[in-house]
Amino acid sequence: AEQGPPVSLLGNKLNALLEVSRAVHAIRDLGELQARILRQLFEIVPAQRGAILLRGDASTEFASTFTLDRHTHSAPIKISRTVTRRVVEEAVAILASNVPSGEFKSVDSIVLSHVRSLLCVPLTVHERAIGCVYLDTRDFTAPFRQDHLELVAAVAGISAMALENARHLAWLEQENQRLAMEVHLDHNLVGDSxxxxxxxxxxxxxxxxxxxxxxxxxxxxxxxxxxxxxxxxxxxxxxxxxxxxxxxxxxxxxxxxxxxxxxxxxxxxxxxxxxxxxxxxxxxxxxxxxxxxxxxxxxxxxxxxxxxxxxxxxxxxxxxxxxxxxxxxxxxxxxxxxxxxxxxxxxxxxxxxxxxMPALRERRADIPMLAEYFVTKRAARFHLRHKTIAPEAMARLMSYDWPGNVRELENAIERALVLGVSDVIGADEVPGGSARGPVLTQGQVPKYHTAIKELKRQMITAALEQAGGSYTEAARRLGIHPNYLHRLIRNLALRPTLRRTA
Structure with a gap:
């Protein structure tokens, strides 16, 4: 009758499977779990080097590679992508007991690493290969056998779901850290677009x-x-x-x-x-x-x-x-x-x-939140009654192109609060096109901006003439900061004109 494996060898294999089973239920850290699995495999397979490769969620490429050397425990090792990709893409196990005379004898990464024997098995979860386990050795006296392949496949079967869960847990922890940083970020930027x-x-x-x-x-x-x-x-x-x-x-x-x-x-x-x-x-x-x-x-x-x-x-x-x-x-x-x-x-x-920084027209969804914020802020600062914004007025704010962006919106709200006589900001008190009209089409925008720029030039020139050339006084008359007046003059290329009129 055919002899089975020695009892001691069988016991070692069962113990290894039991240890892996215990580890996958006890260890939650992905790196620690991968190291434990490879060390257990080294106990029952004569491998000198091992690796666990995991794919990205929606990719065929490997998102992470964990390697371990039996002797150095830390040195990075080169792994044949030819072998690992085939195992994952075809969901098949590979055993090459004698690499120099087998199908991989012409694969450079294997030949240059002097690999004599290798095996690789897929890690499968819900019929999808999420990665693979790879082992190899340079020792020609201890080649891998079929029973080694079967044992590694059994370990992979026990480990696959645990590795997937550990990876997902690591992602959740990173996401929680990111969200916590975002939540606790101290800033005055308003918007949720x-x-x-x-x-x-x-x-x-x-x-x-x-x-x-x-x-x-x-x-x-x-x-x-x-x-x-x-x-x-x-x-x-x-x-x-x-x-x-x-x-x-x-x-x-x-x-x-x-x-x-x-x-x-x-x-x-x-x-x-x-x-x-x-x-x-x-x-x-x-x-x-x-x-x-x-x-x-x-x-x-x-x-x-x-x-x-x-x-x-x-x-x-x-x-x-x-x-x-x-x-x-x-x-x-x-x-x-x-x-x-x-x-x-x-x-x-x-x-x-x-x-x-996005322009306000690129984040129109934030305009209602910004408008309400500025109503509250400016009403408190100038000791004015808090006002609501009429739907028609909000429609005009949403349709306007805001060349001056958030600063222009803030000034518009302040002007409406100061000059308005009722408790509601109406459509005629805010800039914008018709409350029922559409946002300006692309063909209309250049003409619109040309008219706005020309109006700005006329207002600045008139204010400087009235202020006797004083930029500070001209800025006060326009209701803007002197720094912003200088910026407008530069952006509108007004300096040559102002020199000629000086």
Whole structure:
């Protein structure tokens, strides 16, 4: 009669299966579970190296690979993708007892690794191969046999669902951490549209790091709010946040404002003065409208990013600074780089992490929430009665294109609160087209924007004439901040016109 396997060998196999069964019920950590399974296989199969490969949820590619060497326990190993892909795609087990003379003798990854014997079995859950278990050896005196393949297949059958559950648990833990960060992210950004949720998720990932950030977006989209959110949720939250608008300060003064100056550096420098970059030491500096920096200042800012040191105007010694730089622009800096007005090396130093603030017209779903928020905020600030927004007025707000974005919406709500005589904000008190009319079609938009720009030019020119050339007074008459007036003048290319009329 045919002899069965020795009792001791059979006992070892049963013990191994029992240990794997215990492990899959007791271990929840994916890495720990994979290590335990491979170590148990090493007890009953003469393998020198092993791996567990798991596919992505909706992919044929492997999302994770866990490897183990019997002797070194940690060294990474090369695995034949030819073998593993075939096992997973065809859901078949492979046994190659003598690799040099078998079907895999021409597979480079196997030949170069001097593999003499290998086996690979699928991990199957609900008739779908979620991955595979791979073992090999370089020892020609201990080749793999059919009973080894059957035993590994049995272990894979016990382990597959546990591995899938452990992987799902790991994903849930990561998702919980991400959501917790998102929920606890301290910010003043209002909106629940998909674009805003994506932005807040990105802010939650960026804030804890110390990476330089470049925030792009149109005027009025909330770039400074995003910068402040990054600061408040970073390790530097209790350190200074220093903001400077590079477009609002004359070029002749901006270098001293940024870098400071020594006593006697120029006429009027009667004392030493620290610049904004030095004042932001250990904290965050926010450079708004960074695209407006002159070439000389671009070079100096590049040195700050590279060397983390500054030099005051009129000074001769470098001063080390420890700061995080967040820059913002409403220009397309890549176009500026191509045009030669912005340094290529500075652009890439600033754009380590890039964020784009969506325009309000790209997130119209947030307009009702923003409008209600501004009604509450402005009514409280100016001690006015809280007003409701009529449905017709909300329809107009939703249909308007908002070239000034969130800032324009806030100003529109404030104007309606201050000038309105009833407890309801009506359709005639807010900007927009017909309450029943459609959003402007694409063919109408260029004409519309042309008219808006021309109206802005006329209003700014008239305000400056009435103010006798005073930008501060003109801004007061227009009801806007002087910095925003300077930005409008630049964006509307009004400076040559204003010089001619001066």
């Amino acid at each position: 998909s674009r805003m949720r994506e932005l807040i998720q990105l802010l939650a990932r960026v804030a804890p790091t110390d990476s330089t950030v470049l925030i792009e977006g149109e005027s009025g989209t909330g770039k400074e709010l995003a910068a402040r959110a990054i600061h408040r949720n970073s390790p530097r939250a209790d350190k200074p946040f220093v903001a400077i608008n590079c477009a609002a300060i004359p070029e002749s003064l901006l270098e001293s404002e940024l870098f400071g100056h020594e006593k006697g550096a120029f006429t009027g420098a009667i004392t030493q003065r620290k610049g904004r970059l030095e004042l932001a030491n250990e904290g965050v500096v926010f450079l708004d409208e960074v695209g407006e920096l002159a070439p000389q200042l671009q070079a100096k800012l590049l040195r700050v990013l590279q060397e983390r040191e500054i030099e005051r105007v009129g000074g001769s010694r470098p001063i080390p600074v420890d700061l995080r730089v967040i820059a913002a622009t409403n220009r397309n800096l890549l176009d500026a780089v191509k045009a030669g007005s912005f340094r290529n090396d500075l652009y890439y130093r600033l754009n380590v992490v890039g964020l784009t």
